[in-house]
Amino acid sequence: xxxHVVTTLKTQSVxxxxxxxxxxALLAKTMELQNCQENAHIVSEGEPAISLMFIxxxxxxxxxxxxxxxxxxxxxxFGESLFSDEGIRMTDVIASEETSVAIFTxxxxxxxxxxxxxxxxxxxxxxxxxYQHRKSQNDKFFYVDPTKYLGLIAHNDMKSSLVGxxxxxxxxxxxxxxxxxxxxxxxxxxxxxxVLSRKVKSGPLGGDQAVGHLISTNNIGGILxxxxxxxxxxxxxxxxxxxxxxxxxxxxxxxxxxxAQAVLSYLSSDSYQxxxxxxxxxxxxQQQQGRVVK
Numbered sequence: 001x002x003x004h005v006v007t008t009l010k011t012q013s014v015x016x017x018x019x020x021x022x023x024x025a026l027l028a029k030t031m032e033l034q035n036c037q038e039n040a041h042i043v044s045e046g047e048p049a050i051s052l053m054f055i056x057x058x059x060x061x062x063x064x065x066x067x068x069x070x071x072x073x074x075x076x077x078f079g080e081s082l083f084s085d086e087g088i089r090m091t092d093v094i095a096s097e098e099t100s101v102a103i104f105t106x107x108x109x110x111x112x113x114x115x116x117x118x119x120x121x122x123x124x125x126x127x128x129x130x131y132q133h134r135k136s137q138n139d140k141f142f143y144v145d146p147t148k149y150l151g152l153i154a155h156n157d158m159k160s161s162l163v164g165x166x167x168x169x170x171x172x173x174x175x176x177x178x179x180x181x182x183x184x185x186x187x188x189x190x191x192x193x194x195v196l197s198r199k200v201k202s203g204p205l206g207g208d209q210a211v212g213h214l215i216s217t218n219n220i221g222g223i224l225x226x227x228x229x230x231x232x233x234x235x236x237x238x239x240x241x242x243x244x245x246x247x248x249x250x251x252x253x254x255x256x257x258x259x260a261q262a263v264l265s266y267l268s269s270d271s272y273q274x275x276x277x278x279x280x281x282x283x284x285x286q287q288q289q290g291r292v293v294k
Contacts, residue, residue, distance in 0.1 A: 005031055009102075032103045033103075042093045049084070052077060054075070055077070060072050060094060071096065080128075080131040150176035152166070152185075153211070162184065166191075178194065179198040179214065225255055
């Protein structure tokens with residue numbers, strides 16, 4: 001078993017670029033082998049974080065709630081939270097197929113310390129760095145932006161109208177985190193000095209869909225979309241979809257300066273609630289989808 005572990009670790013794992021063959025052999029000397037059937041839970045969320053593992057053969061999936069974080073082949077490692085402040089596992093690891101893993105526990109680390117304290121500490125620092133790197137990646141994956149943006153959008157022939165509106169209401173608008181298309185944002189900055197908190201592509205290139213995504217993630221408080229009703233637009237379907245999403249999620253949606261003034265006053269008032277008003281149609285749809293899943 002030891003030869004198999006050493007061969008895999010020195011040729012396929014991240015250890016090969018950071019440790020000598022002798023150091024890898026020393027680590028392998030303390031490890032245990034475990035064979036896992038397909039779909040077996042190798043690691044379960046909530047259990048003590050007392051070991052890390054290297055995949056010798058097969059493949060595993062790393063899951064957290066409803067998300068698949070990674071698919072790891074032979075040579076990869078998981079469970080590096082062994083050398084962290086985390087007391088319990090934060091993810092599930094499930095074998096995608098028959099899989100064998102080499103296990104390194106707290107007890108094995110004590111054995112490695114006795115064999116060579118210098119090598120043991122080198123491994124500890126290495127696994128800590130791996131943990132920090134992966135944690136930062138996972139934190140980005142699960143990060144939920146709580147910001148409620150005010151969307152500023154205008155068709156080309158209406159951009160001057162939007163600029164005028166922003167100049168007129170600069171103090172109120174400056175209080176909001178703003179999202180706009182790149183072209184509109186640049187124009188607003190040049191003409192009014194206002195700065196965006198977030199930027200998306202122009203409407204025909206997906207900007208309207210990007211704002212629509214922000215609506216679905218509860219990141220839009222209101223939208224001022226100065227539309228040109230007398231011209232045709234190549235992204236008409238996107239425009240219609242954006243308006244539909246505002247109706248679904250009960251987002252204040254203004255399409256001209258007069259309604260924009262009303263929306264801006266509402267968003268600036270004490271009566272404005274951070275959470276969108278309940279939509280009975282949306283609640284009914286969600287209940288129906290829940291029954292479909294069941």
